[in-house]
Amino acid sequence: MTDEKSADAPKREVQTIYVAEAEDGIRLDRWFRRRWPHLSNIQVQKMARSGQIRVDGARIKPEGRLTAGAAVRVPPIPDDTSRQAGDAHTLTERDIAFAKSLVLYEDDMVIAINKPHGLAVQGGTKTSRHVDRLLGAWGEGMDRPRLVHRLDRDTSGVLLLGKGPEAAKRLAGAFARRQAKKTYWAIVIGNPKPSAGQIDMPLKKTGINDFEMMRPADRKDPRAEPAETAFATISRAAHRAAWMALRPFTGRTHQLRAHMAGIGHPILGDPKYGDDKSRELSGPLKLQLHARRIELDHPRGGKLIVEAPLSPEMKAGLAHFGFDPHEGDGEDPFEGVRRQR
Incomplete structure (x- = not known):
């Protein structure tokens, strides 16, 4: 593998990316x-069938x-000829400064960033500014x-990154x-x-691309994916809304x-899973x-523990309902709680 650090390097090098x-x-x-939305199905099929793509070897x-x-072995990816050369990968000084400003913690193996609301983790056909692109700020x-895990575009908070393939492999594992x-x-x-408990509700994907949703599914459905979440109420705004702590034991989209929508309490501000009442509120x-x-x-x-300060969007929500941000400080509400299945 070459050590070249040019802007074009990611297109010419073999990469290992963790699922x-x-x-x-x-x-x-x-x-x-x-x-790589510009790749055709034929190109992907050719790379797989010729052995250029490998998974765990x-x-x-x-x-x-x-x-x-x-671990997915990714061969050199052809250029996206629909874009001008350099546009897709070259970062400006402003891009680099922005990426570095997101850092919550960094050492020789790990970076933790505070991903803002509205910033996608990975690119797509209509997404050119995303975390994956900004990682070029480190070389x-x-x-x-x-990247070793993901957050939805509109979810803010802690996102971990591995420095080098070995660190990424251990974190992804x-x-x-x-x-x-x-x-x-x-x-x-x-x-x-109750105010605290666990949701054991299998989910299945419906729709495609931007219209993809996860819906409750019967356990016998071959498309059903086990999904379990613990929840605990931090505070209430009368009967209107509740500030919740949530812990996913599985990692479904x-x-x-x-x-939360499945138990009749959609997360506020959610255009995809909300209902008429939650949208109005x-x-x-x-x-x-x-x-x-x-x-x-x-x-x-040793242990790695990282906390992300509240995003402006979350601060606005807490202020709107009169919640004291310090109410969420203190002991882990899920201490001793384990996955049921």
């Missing part, structure tokens, strides 16, 4: 198209399913950090084995009863949003979901 927790079960060809068919934490090739303790804050409509508020805290083993030993 994110939320991507567990995705088809290989779809995984590629999400990252083995060949895989284009329709093969990926598992969270798997290219072996110096480029790796922790997510795949459900060893990462993630705590989210959310404001939902109404007051869930949109899991927290789908689960939300008013101008944006999605009230924030990845507050993450705890897991550091790749070289």
Whole structure:
């Protein structure tokens, strides 16, 4: 592998990318198209069938399913000829300064950033500004950090990155084995009863691309994916809304949003999973979901614990309902809570 650090390096080098927790079960060809929308199905099929693409060192068919934490060998990706040369990868000084401003914690193996609301983690056909692109602020090739999990575009908060393939592999493995303790804050409509408990509700994907949603599914449905979330009420605004702590024990796409909607308490500001009542109560508020805290083993030993300060969107929600931000401080509301299945 070359050590060249030019802006074009990512297109010429073989990369190893780890499958994110939320991507567990995705088809290989779809995984590629999400990252490089300009690739045709024929190009992906050719790379897979010729052995240029490998998963954990083995060949895989284009329709093969990926598992969270798997290492995908990505061959040099052809240029997107629909863009001018350099546009897709060259970062400006302003881009670099913005990327660095998001850092909550950094050492020689890990970077933790505070992802803002509205910033996608990865690109798509209509998304050119995203976290994955901004990682070039730390360098290219072996110096480029790796994504090890994901957050929805409109969810703010802690996002971890691995520095180098070994760190990324260990972090991704922790997510795949459900060893990462993630705590989210959310404001939902109404007051869930009981005030604390666990949601064990399988989910299945419906729709495609921007219209993709997760819906409750029967356990016998072959498309159903196990999904479990613990919840605890931090504070209430009378019977109108509740400030919740949420802990996902599985990593399904949109899991927290789908689960809270599934028990009749959609997260406020959610245009996809909200209902008429929650949209009316939300008013101008944006999605009230924030990845507050993450705890897991550091790749070289010991514990890594990172907290993200409240986003402007979450601050607006707490202020709107009169919640005291300090009410969420203190002990872990999920201490001793374990996955049921």
